[in-house]
Structure formats: structure tokens, C-alpha cells
Amino acid sequence: xxxxxxxxLAFLFSLSAPLxxxxxxxxxxxxxxxxxxESRLVFRYPCTFQYTDGxxxxxxVRSFECxxxxxxxxxxxxxxxxxxxxxxxxxxxxxxxxxxPEADAAHDKWVxxxxxxxxxxxxxxxxxxxxxxxxxxxxxxxxxxLWNDSIAASKPFLWPPAQPDxxxxxxxxxxxxxxxxxxxxxxxxxxxxSTGVDTTETGMIDSAAARLKARxxxxxxxxxxxxxxxxxxxxxxxxxxxxxxxxxxxxxGLTAGPPPSMPGPPGLRPGTISDLNVPAPPSPxxxxxxxxxxxxxxxxxxxxxxxxxxxxKDDATLAAWHALGVTKTIGDPYAKVxxxxxxxxxxxxxxxxxxxxxxxxxxxTMAGLTKxxxxxxxxxxxxxxxxxxxGMYLRDTGALLKLHGVASTTTIGTATGQExxxxxxxxxxxxxxxxxxxxxxxxxxxxxxxxFVYVSGMEVDNKGAVRGYYVNDTGNGEGGRFxxxxxxxxxxxxxxxxxxxxxxxxx
Amino acid sequence: xxxxxTPGLAVLTxxxxxxxxxxxxxxxxxxxxxxAEAVRAAPDCAVASGLGRSLPVPAHGGGYAVLxxxxxxxxxxxxxxxxxxxxxxxxxxxxxxxxxxKIASGAALSLGPAVPPGVSNRDxxxxxxxxxxxxxKLCERYRRGSPTALDREExxxxxxxxxxxxxxxxxxxxxxxxxxxxxxLRAAGGRSLAKPATP
Numbered sequence: 001x002x003x004x005x006x007x008x009l010a011f012l013f014s015l016s017a018p019l020x021x022x023x024x025x026x027x028x029x030x031x032x033x034x035x036x037x038e039s040r041l042v043f044r045y046p047c048t049f050q051y052t053d054g055x056x057x058x059x060x061v062r063s064f065e066c067x068x069x070x071x072x073x074x075x076x077x078x079x080x081x082x083x084x085x086x087x088x089x090x091x092x093x094x095x096x097x098x099x100x101p102e103a104d105a106a107h108d109k110w111v112x113x114x115x116x117x118x119x120x121x122x123x124x125x126x127x128x129x130x131x132x133x134x135x136x137x138x139x140x141x142x143x144x145x146l147w148n149d150s151i152a153a154s155k156p157f158l159w160p161p162a163q164p165d166x167x168x169x170x171x172x173x174x175x176x177x178x179x180x181x182x183x184x185x186x187x188x189x190x191x192x193x194s195t196g197v198d199t200t201e202t203g204m205i206d207s208a209a210a211r212l213k214a215r216x217x218x219x220x221x222x223x224x225x226x227x228x229x230x231x232x233x234x235x236x237x238x239x240x241x242x243x244x245x246x247x248x249x250x251x252x253g254l255t256a257g258p259p260p261s262m263p264g265p266p267g268l269r270p271g272t273i274s275d276l277n278v279p280a281p282p283s284p285x286x287x288x289x290x291x292x293x294x295x296x297x298x299x300x301x302x303x304x305x306x307x308x309x310x311x312x313k314d315d316a317t318l319a320a321w322h323a324l325g326v327t328k329t330i331g332d333p334y335a336k337v338x339x340x341x342x343x344x345x346x347x348x349x350x351x352x353x354x355x356x357x358x359x360x361x362x363x364x365t366m367a368g369l370t371k372x373x374x375x376x377x378x379x380x381x382x383x384x385x386x387x388x389x390x391g392m393y394l395r396d397t398g399a400l401l402k403l404h405g406v407a408s409t410t411t412i413g414t415a416t417g418q419e420x421x422x423x424x425x426x427x428x429x430x431x432x433x434x435x436x437x438x439x440x441x442x443x444x445x446x447x448x449x450x451x452f453v454y455v456s457g458m459e460v461d462n463k464g465a466v467r468g469y470y471v472n473d474t475g476n477g478e479g480g481r482f483x484x485x486x487x488x489x490x491x492x493x494x495x496x497x498x499x500x501x502x503x504x505x506x507x
Numbered sequence: 508x509x510x511x512x513t514p515g516l517a518v519l520t521x522x523x524x525x526x527x528x529x530x531x532x533x534x535x536x537x538x539x540x541x542x543a544e545a546v547r548a549a550p551d552c553a554v555a556s557g558l559g560r561s562l563p564v565p566a567h568g569g570g571y572a573v574l575x576x577x578x579x580x581x582x583x584x585x586x587x588x589x590x591x592x593x594x595x596x597x598x599x600x601x602x603x604x605x606x607x608x609k610i611a612s613g614a615a616l617s618l619g620p621a622v623p624p625g626v627s628n629r630d631x632x633x634x635x636x637x638x639x640x641x642x643x644k645l646c647e648r649y650r651r652g653s654p655t656a657l658d659r660e661e662x663x664x665x666x667x668x669x670x671x672x673x674x675x676x677x678x679x680x681x682x683x684x685x686x687x688x689x690x691x692l693r694a695a696g697g698r699s700l701a702k703p704a705t706p
Binding site: 389438448450452 | 532535543544545547548550553554555556557558559560561562573577578579580582583584585587588589591614615616620621622626627628631632635672674
């Protein structure tokens with residue numbers, strides 16, 4: 001399954017299907033014998049008109065006029081061959097004298113329509129007082145509307161690109177360069193909108209990180225040293241676990257007793273909390289990344305601003321757990337965040353194996369693995385061309401791993417949480433099938449859908465109980481997403497692939 | 508012993524315990540739901556990750572049937588494509604393994620949204636729970652023979668839930684899973700899927 005974050009060109013392709021077939025089709029010219037001596041015009045792809053003796057046709061046919069011809073002539077052979085098959089020079093000239101003024105009028109209209117779209121869909125119209133989440137949502141809608149309006153305005157000039165028979169087998173999407181001039185104004189405006197979204201998202205991440213740091217370094221550390229009055233141990237139990245299975249602090253490995261001596265430097269590393277023994281926490285404040293590359297790869301807001309805000313909260317909670325020393329991370333998930341890819345429709349099974357292979361140091365590409373899976377019959381394609389989709393057979397999850405020398409075992413439909421936890425503890429990762437409606441909290445997805453994700457690590461408490469899994473999700477490009485165990489248990493389909501642990505790194 | 512705890516930090520720790528939000532499916536332990544999900548594991552069914560499972564309906568002669576169809580997920584919407592397989596299964600008993608039959612060839616076409624527009628997750632899960640709750644009883648009544656006035660309420664409850672969440676474009680395919688059941692439903696409750704024009 002895939003839920004690609006909207007890029008301008010992905011948008012073009014997601015909407016391109018309805019464009020074709022809506023111009024008035026021209027009849028094929030009747031076949032007739034041509035005199036070899038008669039001078040005729042030759043239309044050479046993409047936009048050259050010459051007489052047969054090589055002299056150019058004047059006035060010069062402009063590139064947008066050629067685009068108009070390519071888009072409006074609907075025959076099996078294409079506009080150039082259609083034109084060249086017209087029976088006489090007079091017929092050819094009559095065709096141009098009719099079609100070119102139409103193209104010019106369409107272009108004049110395009111100029112006005114594009115300017116109107118850019119003006120109407122300008123972010124300057126948004127109220128200043130919006131919350132960050134509301135601003136991101138409205139900017140995303142504006143961007144969508146801008147591209148919708150631009151495609152509608154440019155339709156007379158957009159002609160279908162050449163497509164491979166099997167899109168997913170190909171190396172990537174292709175579209176004619178001829179499309180670009182019609183979207184230049186839109187690209188510029190869209191970049192401005194995207195910058196607004198990025199700025200707002202960065203602000204949210206910075207605010208969350210600053211709030212977390214303030215709490216942990218000032219409040220919690222002050223709390224550690226003070227040992228003064230405040231909530232009781234019972235309050236701490238309730239607050240920590242929210243009434244879950246580990247409802248007491250003792251159940252997660254903290255015990256009452258005299259505080260040990262304070263190890264390490266001051267700041268982020270507490271010694272004890274009042275009368276509790278707390279193991280020294282291993283990791284610094286790294287759950288909310290400060291580096292721009294990790295932020296981009298984590299893709300917090302791929303599923304929208306509300307989901308991004310929830311992820312920031314979950315990451316802040318992780319940092320609190322780490323600072324308290326009550327959980328630890330297995331599998332080094334943040335090191336695997338750079339392996340995240342945005343998969344095509346239905347290549348989630350390929351994407352998960354790609355990430356597992358990259359985590360084992362293998363030099364592979366998504367395009368190469370997709371083609372290999374297709375060629376071996378492990379992957380089936382339901383539709384082809386732009387917007388194509390398919391799926392990896394459940395039984396063949398692991399086939400690409402095996403081909404690259406990595407052993408694995410797939411359990412379908414009957415796996416237990418304990419089996420999954422054991423596998424991830426051993427290798428630091430796994431490939432898991434999930435219900436995307438629950439996993440993405442997405443009302444448009446039916447309950448019976450299925451999606452593969454790459455589990456890149458897990459979080460366990462001091463009793464060894466799993467508190468959540470980390471996931472790289474090629475469906476929406478989210479890297480290092482921490483999924484609390486309650487949600488994970490609801491969403492996974494009890495099917496997973498256990499993977500041979502990576503070879504130890506040489507010192 | 509007293510520990511000073513900031514409300515903010517309590518909120519931080521609580522936040523991770525359940526980000527599910529507005530409603531979650533409660534059907535994971537339901538026998539019929541589990542059996543429908545288990546279709547994916549049947550050796551006879553070449554299930555791929557792009558395939559979604561439809562709602563179950565009673566199959567002719569016993570058990571239930573589902574459609575397996577590609578779900579094309581795009582930003583802000585998901586489309587149901589031409590169903591590729593029909594899977595017949597039983598909830599328990601000696602023939603519990605699903606049997607799959609390929610029902611399509613050629614490129615799959617979009618048949619419209621995979622979820623009727625405007626249905627929230629909460630409403631979806633509620634309707635789904637209602638459907639799975641009533642379906643086994645309805646199936647028993649269907650297998651007894653001609654419907655009676657006593658069947659009307661359950662037939663109506665089933666069709667209300669079905670219409671709320673079923674993939675609108677798959678109606679003809681649902682009908683063809685078991686035309687006898689849909690006609691029985693019409694006789695029982697007055698409402699059912701329209702008979703498709705082409706068999």
C-alpha cells in the first residue's frame with residue numbers, strides 16, 4: 001500500500017488519467033495516391049514543419065501550437081503522422097489555417113486562467129491567526145487546488161506521455177518536457193506554498209523539542225534533586241502508565257530504596273527520583289531530531305498535521321522514558337531512518353525488503369528490486385501505465401532477501417506478539433503486515449486492506465515488556481515512527497517475516 | 508514518599524499509551540472476522556499486499572464468501588479496483604481452509620471509492636461491528652429457507668450496515684457472490700442490492 005506525500009509531479013500523474021480522451025477526435029484522413037512531384041509539408045515530431053524540398057513553413061509554428069495539435073489530434077498514429085497523411089498540400093494548409101488560430105486563442109485563455117488560479121490560490125489569503133496544524137492543513141488544500149486549477153487551465157496543451165507497458169517494471173515515471181512551460185507559474189507558487197508548510201512544520205518540531213528540553217532539563221532534573229512535596233508514588237504510577245498492564249512503577253523495574261550516588265555530568269542524566277532506584281539512562285535527548293536530514297527523513301507530517309503532532313508527543317514520551325531510565329531501545333531504529341523510501345503503488349513488500357537489505361549493508365535500489373520481483377513473479381501488477389499498482393505475494397515476502405543471501409521465515413495469519421518480539425530482539429528488525437486503516441487512522445481506507453512495513457526496532461521496559469515498535473513506512477515515507485504497543489497490537493495482521501540478524505560489524 | 512510531578516510530563520507519558528483517537532475496530536476476536544482475515548493465509552489463495560478483502564456474505568451451499576480486490580490508495584482517497592478473486596471459507600469445521608477462484612483477467616479498473624464518502628472511522632467500525640454481529644444469525648435464517656416476517660428486522664439491520672460501509676462500485680460483484688442470498692434478503696426485508704444488468 002502507498003500513501004505518497006504529494007509532490008507536484010506525483011500530483012500531475014494522480015490526476016492525469018481523466019484528461020485523456022476529452023478533446024474532440026479528428027477523423028483519420030482518407031487514403032489517396034499522392035503525386036511524387038507535388039510539394040508537401042512534413043510535420044516532424046515534436047515541432048518542425050518543412051516542405052519536402054527542405055524549405056521551412058512560414059510563419060513558424062510555435063511550440064505551444066504544436067502541443068495543441070498533439071493534444072487535440074486523437075488518432076492511433078499521432079498528430080504528426082496524421083498531418084503527414086493528409087492527401088494534398090492544400091488540405092495540409094487548410095488544416096493549419098484552421099487549427100493554429102484555435103491554438104492561439106486557447107493559449108490566450110491559458111494565460112488568463114493560470115494567472116487567475118495563482119491569484120485565487122495564494123497563501124496570502126489565509127488568515128494570520130491560524131494554529132500551526134490548521135495552517136498546514138489549509139496550505140496543503142491550497143496546493144492541491146492550485147494544481148487542480150492549473151491542470152484544468154493547461155488541458156488543451158497536455159498530451160499523453162509515452163508510457164512503458166508495465167509502469168512498475170520501468171525505472172520511473174516519464175512525462176514530456178512539453179508539459180513544463182505550462183506549469184512554470186504554478187511550480188513557482190507551489191514552491192512558495194511548500195516553503196510555508198515546511199516552515200510551519202519546522203516550527204512545530206522546534207517548539208516540541210524546546211518544550212521537552214525545558215521540562216526534562218529544568219523540571220525533572222530539579223525534581224530529582226529536590227525530593228520535595230508533590231504527587232505521591234501512587235500518582236506517579238497512574239501518570240506513568242495510564243492504567244495499562246504495568247500499572248505500578250515496580251512493574252517496570254523501579255524499586256524503592258536509598259538513592260545511589262549521582263553518576264555522570266549534571267543536566268540530562270538524573271541520579272534518582274526521590275526514593276526510587278533508577279538505572280542510569282543510556283541515551284541523550286535524541287528522540288526529536290535537531291538535524292535537518294533526520295527531520296526530512298522522519299517525515300513527521302506525511303499523514304497530516306494532527307498525525308505529526310501525535311508523533312511529536314510520542315517522541316517526547318520516549319525521551320521522558322529514556323531520561324527516567326525505564327525503557328531501552330533495541331535495534332538502533334534512528335540509524336535506519338535514512339533507508340526510508342517513498343514506494344510506488346503496491347511495492348510496500350519490496351520496500352520493506354529493500355530497507356532490510358540496506359540495514360545489512362547491501363547495495364540495492366528500489367527500482368532494481370521491483371524489477372527483479374516482477375520478473376520472478378513474486379510481484380503482480382493489477383494496472384499498468386502512470387498510476388499503476390500491484391502487490392507482492394504474501395507467500396513471497398522474503399524472496400528478495402533470500403536472493404541476496406539473507407535467510408528469513410514468514411508466518412502468515414497466526415503469529416503471536418511474543419514471536420514477533422523474539423524476532424526483533426534477535427535481529428533488530430522484521431517485516432510486518434498491518435491493517436492500514438488502523439495504522440494510518442485513515443477513514444478512506446477499507447478495513448480489509450493490507451500493507452507491509454519495516455519494523456526497525458523496539459522499545460522495551462526494564463521487565464522486558466514491549467512498549468512499542470519503530471517503523472519505517474514506505475506507504476507514506478515516514479521514518480522512525482514510534483508506534484505505541486496498544487496501537488500496534490490493534491493494527492498488525494499477525495503476519496510477519498523474521499530476518500536473519502545482520503553480520504556483526506568489524507571493530 | 509512524595510514525588511513532585513509536573514502535569515505536562517504526565518501528559519507526555521500518557522500520550523504514548525493510545526494515539527488511536529476516534530474509535531477502533533473491536534472485531535479482532537470475532538470468529539467470522541478472524542475467519543475472513545484467515546483467507547490470506549490459505550495456500551489456495553494467492554494473496555498479494557495490494558489486495559483488500561471485502562465484507563463477507565453467505566455463500567451458496569454453506570460458509571461465506573469474500574471478494575479480494577486491489578485497493579489503490581492516493582492522497583485523501585482510496586479506490587476499489589476490479590475484484591481479482593472470490594474466496595469461499597467456513598468459520599470452523601473440517602473445510603475451514605479458504606478456496607480461491609480467479610474471477611478477473613486483464614487490467615483492473617477503478618470502480619470508485621473503497622469506502623462510501625463521508626464515513627468516519629468511528630462510524631465505519633460501528634457499522635462493521637453491527638454487520639458482523641447480525642450476519643451469522645441472518646445466515647442461519649437464510650439457510651432455513653423462505654423468509655418469514657421474523658427475519659425482517661435482522662435483514663434490515665444487515666442491509667443498513669452493509670450499505671453504510673460496502674464499496675459502492677462493487678455492488679454487482681457482491682450480488683454475483685450469491686444471487687440467491689440477495690434475493691432472499693429482498694424478500695425478507697424489502698431491500699437488497701439491485702440485480703446487475705449483465706450476469
